[in-house]
Amino acid sequence: MNEKVFQSARLAQPVATGDYWQHLCYVSTWDAFLAQSGGEWSRVFRDGAKVKFGKPSGSYVMLGRVKGFPAYWSQWTLKVHPAFEVNGLPNPNEVLNPNWNIGYSLGPSSLTGKFIDDINQVYLHQPNANRIDIYSLEDGRKVGEIVHNAGEYFASLAWVQPGQVAGLCRTSGKVRIMDYLSSPRVLATGRIDPFKVAAYDSTFKLFFTIGTDHKTRVYCGELWPNGLSAPVFEPATVYGLKGNRVRVRLTGQDGEPLPGWWVNWELEGVGGEIIGSLDKYGNLTDADGYASNLYIGPDDGSTGQCKIKARVVL
Amino acid sequence: MGLWHLNTVGPCMSYVDNGSCVPPPGPALWGPLGLTYNGQLITCPKHYRQSTNWVSNFFYEPGNDRIIAHIVLNTTYWPSWDVQRYEFNAEDGAWCNREEALARQAWIGIWGAAYTRAATMGSFNKIYACRNNETDIREISWQYAEPVSGGWSANPYTWNPKSIYGYAVVNRIDNLLAAAANWTLDCWRNISTTPERFAQLRLPNVLNYLAYESRNYCWVITQDGVICKADYQIPRWEMISTVQNPEADALKYFITYDTKRKRVVVFRQRPDAADGACQHQLEFYYPMVKAGQLTQPVPVTSLKAGNRIILAANLIGDAGEGVTPYTVAGEMLSPVEGRLVTPFSGTELNGRVCFQYQAPDHACTETLGLKVTVEES
Numbered sequence: 001m002n003e004k005v006f007q008s009a010r011l012a013q014p015v016a017t018g019d020y021w022q023h024l025c026y027v028s029t030w031d032a033f034l035a036q037s038g039g040e041w042s043r044v045f046r047d048g049a050k051v052k053f054g055k056p057s058g059s060y061v062m063l064g065r066v067k068g069f070p071a072y073w074s075q076w077t078l079k080v081h082p083a084f085e086v087n088g089l090p091n092p093n094e095v096l097n098p099n100w101n102i103g104y105s106l107g108p109s110s111l112t113g114k115f116i117d118d119i120n121q122v123y124l125h126q127p128n129a130n131r132i133d134i135y136s137l138e139d140g141r142k143v144g145e146i147v148h149n150a151g152e153y154f155a156s157l158a159w160v161q162p163g164q165v166a167g168l169c170r171t172s173g174k175v176r177i178m179d180y181l182s183s184p185r186v187l188a189t190g191r192i193d194p195f196k197v198a199a200y201d202s203t204f205k206l207f208f209t210i211g212t213d214h215k216t217r218v219y220c221g222e223l224w225p226n227g228l229s230a231p232v233f234e235p236a237t238v239y240g241l242k243g244n245r246v247r248v249r250l251t252g253q254d255g256e257p258l259p260g261w262w263v264n265w266e267l268e269g270v271g272g273e274i275i276g277s278l279d280k281y282g283n284l285t286d287a288d289g290y291a292s293n294l295y296i297g298p299d300d301g302s303t304g305q306c307k308i309k310a311r312v313v314l
Numbered sequence: 315m316g317l318w319h320l321n322t323v324g325p326c327m328s329y330v331d332n333g334s335c336v337p338p339p340g341p342a343l344w345g346p347l348g349l350t351y352n353g354q355l356i357t358c359p360k361h362y363r364q365s366t367n368w369v370s371n372f373f374y375e376p377g378n379d380r381i382i383a384h385i386v387l388n389t390t391y392w393p394s395w396d397v398q399r400y401e402f403n404a405e406d407g408a409w410c411n412r413e414e415a416l417a418r419q420a421w422i423g424i425w426g427a428a429y430t431r432a433a434t435m436g437s438f439n440k441i442y443a444c445r446n447n448e449t450d451i452r453e454i455s456w457q458y459a460e461p462v463s464g465g466w467s468a469n470p471y472t473w474n475p476k477s478i479y480g481y482a483v484v485n486r487i488d489n490l491l492a493a494a495a496n497w498t499l500d501c502w503r504n505i506s507t508t509p510e511r512f513a514q515l516r517l518p519n520v521l522n523y524l525a526y527e528s529r530n531y532c533w534v535i536t537q538d539g540v541i542c543k544a545d546y547q548i549p550r551w552e553m554i555s556t557v558q559n560p561e562a563d564a565l566k567y568f569i570t571y572d573t574k575r576k577r578v579v580v581f582r583q584r585p586d587a588a589d590g591a592c593q594h595q596l597e598f599y600y601p602m603v604k605a606g607q608l609t610q611p612v613p614v615t616s617l618k619a620g621n622r623i624i625l626a627a628n629l630i631g632d633a634g635e636g637v638t639p640y641t642v643a644g645e646m647l648s649p650v651e652g653r654l655v656t657p658f659s660g661t662e663l664n665g666r667v668c669f670q671y672q673a674p675d676h677a678c679t680e681t682l683g684l685k686v687t688v689e690e691s
Contacts, residue, residue: 005613030636031628031664041518043634046626047610051634053540053554057497086551086635087542093513093549142688204614204626222616262619262675282675284620313619313677 001226001253002175002190002207002219006166010048011214016039021210022110026158027088027243028068033199033208034088036179037233041088046201046208048216053087063108064158064165068202071096071106073114080116097123101139115157115165124165124180129153132167134180146184150174158200166193166200167205175207177221177267191253192219198300223252225261231308233295240297243279243312248310250285262300262313265293265312270305316606316631317541317555317578317599323407324595326581327383329364330416332356332390335545341390348539351394360590363469370397370426371433372523372568372581373441375456379404381570381579381596384427386461397427399457405570406595409410426459430588434525434570436484442466444493445480451482451493463626473502473509481524482533483546492532492546494521499534515548518542529569533578535569540576540633543601554633555604557582572656577601605640605688606632611669620675622655627684629665636665640686644669647681654682 014020014037023036024044033044041054060072063080070083078101081090081094096118106125115124121137129152134144152168152174161180168174173195177188192198195209195217207219229249238244248259264282266275279294284291286292295308332355340357341350350356357363362512364387364607371384381402389396401411401421414420425453433443441456453465461467470477470493477500482493491502491509499515503659519536527543531552534542539560543553557567569579577600584593612624630639638661646654652673659667669682 003616005615005617010610028665031626031662031666032630032636043630045609045628045634046612046614047611049607049630050630050634051630052538053519053556053633054536054538057517085553087543087554089518089551090548092516124438188621190470201614204624206614209593218612218614218615220616222618260618264676269437313675 001224002192003222003224004193005206005220006046006216006218008048008216010050010216012042012044012048012050012210012216013214014038014042017039019168021197022209024199024202024210025062025064025070025088026068026199026201026208027070028202029085030088031203034062034070034083035197037212044210044216046216046218054089054273058090059191061108061110062183064113064115064156065096066119066159066162067161068159071143071144072103073102075107077105078102078104078107080088095187096202100136106135110276111155112169113151113155113157115180116160118164120181122180123204124157126153126157126282128140132157132178132180134184135277144180144184146180146186147179148176148186150176150177156200157200157221160200161202166207168200170198172196178210188221189254190219190221190223193217222260223256223258225250225312227251228263228310228312231310238295238297239300240276240301243294243296245292246295246308250289250291250312257285257287259287259289261285261287262293262310264313266309266311268307270307273306275302275304316553316602316604316633316637318604319558320577320598320600320603321407322558322595323402324582324592325518325591326402326407326596327409327412327415327594328592329362329387330418332361332363332529332555332623334538335361337361337534341691349392350390351392352388353389354619356392360586362586362590362592364396365586365590365593366583367395369566369568369581370431371426371443371459372570372573373434374404374440374570374579375523376435376439376573379574380410381407381572382456383568383581384430384433385421386427388421395424397422397424406549407579407598408675421585422458422597423460426454430454430461430522431461434483435573436475436526437486440466442482442484444482449478451479451484451491458519468505468509470502470509473511477511481521483524483526485526485529485546488529488547490547492524492544492549493498494524494534498522499524499544499549508672515544515546515549515551517531518554522566523568525570529572533569533571535567535653537567539564539567539570540670541569541580541599553601556632556637558632590686601638603637604631605629605637605686607685608642608686611644611682611684617673619673619677622675623671623673624681625669625671627667627669629661629667629686636663637661638665640688642667642684642686645683645685647683651678652680658672
């Protein structure tokens, strides 16, 4: 599970009863999100503040675009248009796919996100719940694919940085960061809570969602700890008058190592005095999720039991 | 960029007062008062002899430096309707022809008001309007809204593609026309020779009114009070903002641009008061930076103990547009366990401010308060 850094108290909800969000896109020049519902254009901010500025028209379907902008596909002309920077509305005067019409079966919807990179002339389409196909905008040829095995369509495909997109699954909350340009593959996986609409904040590298409860949630790329192993001595035999190496491992939901978290160490006597001492009382987990310490055995020849407690600061 | 609300004149005009009212069910068509049309207008508690039916035109008239509204009224007197020209001082919104209009002497005739709509200033300081009874766009007289004899006209229905418009701005100098029927603003060039529709701008909502600013710019106001400025030569959207308190009970919005003072004037058509009094208002706006709200700071990096944490907030205008330049001050509210590394931050172009906070090595809860001072002058 990715670390959730924020959940709003404010509700970002369409005004009209029964209306619901269909698309969400981070607009890098606004540092805000463009949300589209059946009857509403709105800007939504990370804290859940929402400003309605219009009402969609013209059957344009939003999709992700390179550099963190929305683009719009028209099901009537099969063309993709960029958006005006000031208000995010479709700009029908420009076409991003002049050489290849993106047909009805390849176009985006509120269920399956699509992505266009008109700089590198590629279009990302999801033929099934486990794969993304990469098409050339020049002639509509399939030039590559990414097998992600999420088992669910990405509701949003959003720009991360040059050559990378993020895919976000609505029901399972699975997220993927994928390379679609140099060597198409999954670069990172994670999980967030299920949502109604979601986008990727390419400025701060965040996953941003609006839930079915209308609250906004912000997740950073870092995974949230799921388990801390019991302290293990290496080697297993502990001696007095010596620093004995002991370590714990911090892992995420799917067993991934979690680096850079503070671990606090403590000695606790078992039915008596504390025996020996620790080298450190707080340190960080390393790249493999391990935090190591030294237990210095007693120097007076005493024997007995003593407990080492390790805790993660969340 | 947003719209700074300068002042509101409300109500900006009034109806002819009947001086008394008739208890429900109101006066009969033929009765002791003589012939009374629209009896509901003077049925208690209402006591005015007029009420607004529709606003035909609203524009800035540079020759007289006045804001003009042509309004079709329902009346209790013969023939049950009236059409008056209301003139307002462009400087302060004062009603200039009050005596004349209340004496029903600002009558402009029915044909101008019925057949002409959405007039706005255009090239050479003349007034142009679309028409209800024909597809032509014509130069009209500001007094009577009637086509000027021998004046300029164009008929987009004869162009390719054939078009009929309800709103138009005319730029004869550059041979351009920007016009809309409902959702799109069509931009035409070479209108005096071979007209060509070279671009379209999709509107954010149903259009209420379109106003000319200059050879490059025009203004639109939508039915929910959102105001956009467009460059119709490129074309592209230049600005988005909104009227003050758009959620109030507005029936319609009308917009015009005062080319002398470089500011926007909005006429807000509102329903009559309980006693039938007119409640329409004029609102004056100056296009400039205006902060509307400061969003809550949200952490955008991992909240691990010991980390340097970045928090972002946005200073935005009424339509959500980023606002700059302002300085936003941050302050940790006690009890403080970490340290705010940046106590203040300047807004970026999109209104974003970022604060850095150094977290202690243990778990804690902290509160960051943000403050921005917006000076009104």
